[in-house]
Amino acid sequence: DTGVSQDPRHKITKRGQNVTFRCDPISEHNRLYWYRQTLGQGPEFLTYFQNEAQLEKSRLLSDRFSAERPKGSFSTLEIQRTEQGDSAMYLCASSPTASGTGEQYFGPGTRLTVT
Amino acid sequence: GQQVMQIPQYQHVQEGEDFTTYCNSSTTLSNIQWYKQRPGGHPVFLIQLVKSGEVKKQKRLTFQFGEAKKNSSLHITATQTTDVGTYFCAGRISGGSYIPTFGRGTSLIVHP
Numbered sequence: 001d002t003g004v005s006q007d008p009r010h011k012i013t014k015r016g017q018n019v020t021f022r023c024d025p026i027s028e029h030n031r032l033y034w035y036r037q038t039l040g041q042g043p044e045f046l047t048y049f050q051n052e053a054q055l056e057k058s059r060l061l062s063d064r065f066s067a068e069r070p071k072g073s074f075s076t077l078e079i080q081r082t083e084q085g086d087s088a089m090y091l092c093a094s095s096p097t098a099s100g101t102g103e104q105y106f107g108p109g110t111r112l113t114v115t
Numbered sequence: 116g117q118q119v120m121q122i123p124q125y126q127h128v129q130e131g132e133d134f135t136t137y138c139n140s141s142t143t144l145s146n147i148q149w150y151k152q153r154p155g156g157h158p159v160f161l162i163q164l165v166k167s168g169e170v171k172k173q174k175r176l177t178f179q180f181g182e183a184k185k186n187s188s189l190h191i192t193a194t195q196t197t198d199v200g201t202y203f204c205a206g207r208i209s210g211g212s213y214i215p216t217f218g219r220g221t222s223l224i225v226h227p
């Protein structure tokens with residue numbers, strides 16, 4: 001399967017702990033996006049990379065959130081000192097630079113539960 | 116900030132009935148995309164509309180982009196149980212961020 005993969009698929013953590021998620025985009029895609037989705041809502045943009053450069057971050061992204069894409073391939077999203085409000089599905093998506101349709105390919109997501 | 120509003124939030128239909136979801140933006144959009152998310156799944160791209168007044172069809176699905184490029188609709192003719200899911204629009208603001216803003220989605224429930 002050459003789609004977008006995410007790991008882990010589920011994470012349960014206690015409030016105050018740090019968590020890290022990984023996203024492996026489709027191999028030839030140089031754009032990578034992180035979104036957060038809660039029940040009954042659409043995906044909410046968090047941050048965006050083109051190759052290894054983080055080009056945009058949501059103003060809603062607190063200092064506890066950080067993302068990296070060190071070699072322009074996989075990406076990690078870290079949440080420090082988790083809070084119950086961080087409980088959500090974290091979605092990763094990728095797209096090629098020269099995509100006429102602008103299509104984003106989403107991964108299966110990591111569901112985070114903060115207790 | 117830019118908002119993309121989508122209505123209705125839920126829609127129950129009998130199999131065979133038609134379905135429409137509407138998307139409205141407070142600002143002019145450069146393009147709009149539509150995605151489908153099955154229960155327990157992730158969003159899957161359906162289509163992108165770019166031109167004012169554009170209409171595109173995919174089998175039973177018809178997508179429209181308004182003349183002012185501030186609204187869009189998705190119409191499904193003769194729904195089937197396989198159409199169940201949440202349909203999201205995602206709009207890119209003209210002259211603004213490359214990143215699309217997603218609406219809240221319309222959840223379609225089809226009763227056999």
